[in-house]
Structures are given as structure tokens and as C-alpha cells.
Amino acid sequence: MVWGVLQFPGSCDERDALHACGLTGEARLIWHEERDLGGVDAIVVPGGFSYGDYLRAGAIARFSPAMEAVAEFAAAGGPVLGICNGFQVLCEADLLPGALLLNENLRFVCRQVDLIDAEGGRLSIPAKHGEGRYWVPEKMLDAIEANGQIAFRYAPGQNPNGSARDIAGVRNEAGNVLGLMPHPEHAVDAMTGSTDGLQVFEAVAGSLV
Amino acid sequence: MAKARVLIRPKEGILDPQGKAVERALPALGFEGVEHVRVGRMVELEAEDPARLPELCEKLLANPLIEDFEIESIDGG
Numbered sequence: 001m002v003w004g005v006l007q008f009p010g011s012c013d014e015r016d017a018l019h020a021c022g023l024t025g026e027a028r029l030i031w032h033e034e035r036d037l038g039g040v041d042a043i044v045v046p047g048g049f050s051y052g053d054y055l056r057a058g059a060i061a062r063f064s065p066a067m068e069a070v071a072e073f074a075a076a077g078g079p080v081l082g083i084c085n086g087f088q089v090l091c092e093a094d095l096l097p098g099a100l101l102l103n104e105n106l107r108f109v110c111r112q113v114d115l116i117d118a119e120g121g122r123l124s125i126p127a128k129h130g131e132g133r134y135w136v137p138e139k140m141l142d143a144i145e146a147n148g149q150i151a152f153r154y155a156p157g158q159n160p161n162g163s164a165r166d167i168a169g170v171r172n173e174a175g176n177v178l179g180l181m182p183h184p185e186h187a188v189d190a191m192t193g194s195t196d197g198l199q200v201f202e203a204v205a206g207s208l209v
Numbered sequence: 210m211a212k213a214r215v216l217i218r219p220k221e222g223i224l225d226p227q228g229k230a231v232e233r234a235l236p237a238l239g240f241e242g243v244e245h246v247r248v249g250r251m252v253e254l255e256a257e258d259p260a261r262l263p264e265l266c267e268k269l270l271a272n273p274l275i276e277d278f279e280i281e282s283i284d285g286g
Contacts, residue, residue, distance in 0.1 A: 055269070055270070059272070063269070099275045101223070102226055102227065105226070106226050106227065106230055135275065136274075137274075162224070
């Protein structure tokens with residue numbers, strides 16, 4: 001399979017994403033001005049500070065030509081993975097429900113966290129963000145929970161940002177768009193302490209088989 | 210060109226930690242009795258067609274899920 005990793009001005013995790021994708025297939029960068037995704041099988045919207053996070057994190061990136069193409073790709077059922085700033089971009093683009101707000105304690109968090117996936121599996125993955133407090137109106141929260149759209153929660157006691165119901169990652173209703181605040185692409189090599197992040201890329205790749 | 214000012218603030222009921230931090234800092238500076246501080250954003254702009262401002266605010270300047278906005282005309286101020 002071939003992954004496309006978007007790159008905006010201000011992206012900073014696209015290289016690690018490229019490396020992680022490369023472990024489960026081929027991977028290439030897609031510059032934000034490109035309207036053509038070049039026939040890739042899956043998309044990663046990586047972390048960083050796209051367009052300087054001006055206005056709101058992800059608010060400007062969502063209007064880039066590449067994101068217009070990603071919206072069409074997602075509508076056609078193509079798998080899209082948004083990490084950190086990429087998650088914020090996907091929420092701003094209405095490809096995922098909710099919004100990411102300033103961390104409750106106003107501090108940038110940078111530490112390893114344990115996540116619980118939808119099947120109850122535990123993953124150790126780093127989180128590093130200042131605006132990761134997941135929020136949706138209470139009614140929508142019940143709805144996405146009932147639909148099984150909550151992909152990852154912080155393990156009990158490890159919620160680093162005040163996210164509603166410990167939510168670390170959500171899917172869209174169709175299930176092909178996934179966003180999460182922690183960084184699976186930084187946890188694919190034993191040298192950095194954990195290879196659990198690889199599971200996230202393998203799951204997306206596996207959804208294509 | 211029509212001059213306008215857009216005020217954007219977090220919706221009621223959404224925790225605003227910036228507002229809380231400001232509120233907590235005030236007594237230390239001798240400003241007692243100030244509460245419900247909310248921190249938002251203000252955008253000034255000049256538009257050829259002010260009728261399009263609400264759409265512009267909903268699409269970009271504010272995120273209607275989490276923020277309310279008000280457009281004030283500042284023409285002839």
C-alpha cells in the first residue's frame with residue numbers, strides 16, 4: 001500500500017510519520033498546495049503547528065488544496081489518520097466530530113501516556129500538545145459513544161488535558177477517519193521506549209485488506 | 210470598504226482556563242470582587258461586502274461549535 005503524508009507550512013512530525021508509514025508500506029509526502037493526492041491508499045495528516053496555529057489550531061490548514069482533496073478522499077471511504085495537529089485539522093474540517101481546546105491546566109504537556117483502545121488493549125505512546133482537551137456538546141458525546149466512535153481513551157488517571165470522558169481519539173461515523181492527540185509515529189522503534197504506535201498504522205493498513 | 214470588529218468568545222458552559230487564570234491572578238494585584246472572566250478574541254477588518262461577514266465568521270473566524278461571535282460595525286466611529 002502507499003501512504004500519503006500531508007505537509008503544511010509549520011508541520012513538524014511529517015518525517016516521523018513518513019518513517020512509521022514506511023514500516024507498513026510505501027510512503028510519500030504531499031505538499032499542502034497539491035490538489036492531487038496521486039492515487040495513495042491512505043492519508044496521514046501529521047502533527048505540528050500548521051500555518052503557525054494562527055486563529056485556532058487547524059483552522060487555516062483545513063482550507064488548503066490538499067485538505068479539499070482529503071475531504072473528497074474521506075467521503076469516498078479512503079482511510080485518513082490525523083495525529084495531534086492533524087486531529088485538530090480534521091475536526092476543524094468537520095471530518096471528525098468535536099473540537100480540541102486549550103489544556104485545562106494551560107500547560108503544554110509532553111510525556112508518555114497509556115491509551116486504551118476500543119478493544120481494551122493498552123498502548124504506551126507519547127503525547128505532546130497544548131491544545132488537546134477534547135470537547136463535544138454532551139448530547140453528541142453520548143451519540144459518538146453509542147456509535148462506537150471513541151477509538152482511544154487515556155488510561156484511568158492519565159488524562160493530561162481535561163478531555164471529556166478521557167477521550168484521546170475518535171473516529172467518524174463511517175469509521176474510515178481516525179484522529180488522536182498522542183503520537184503513534186513517535187512510538188515505532190524500541191530505541192524510543194515503545195513500539196505500540198505501530199499498531200495504529202497496522203490497523204489503518206489492515207482496514208484496506 | 211466597511212470597517213467591522215468581530216468579537217469571538219468561548220460558548221457558555223465551556224471551561225475557559227485562560228479566563229480562570231486571569232480571575233485567579235486579580236486578587237493578588239488588589240482587584241477583589243471580579244468574577245466570570247472569559248477570554249476571547251477580537252478581529253478588526255475592512256470588507257467590501259459586509260453582508261458576507263456572518264458567513265465568513267462561521268467558516269473561519271469562529272468555530273461555531275465552541276465559540277459565539279458578534280459583528281460590530283465601526284463605520285463613522
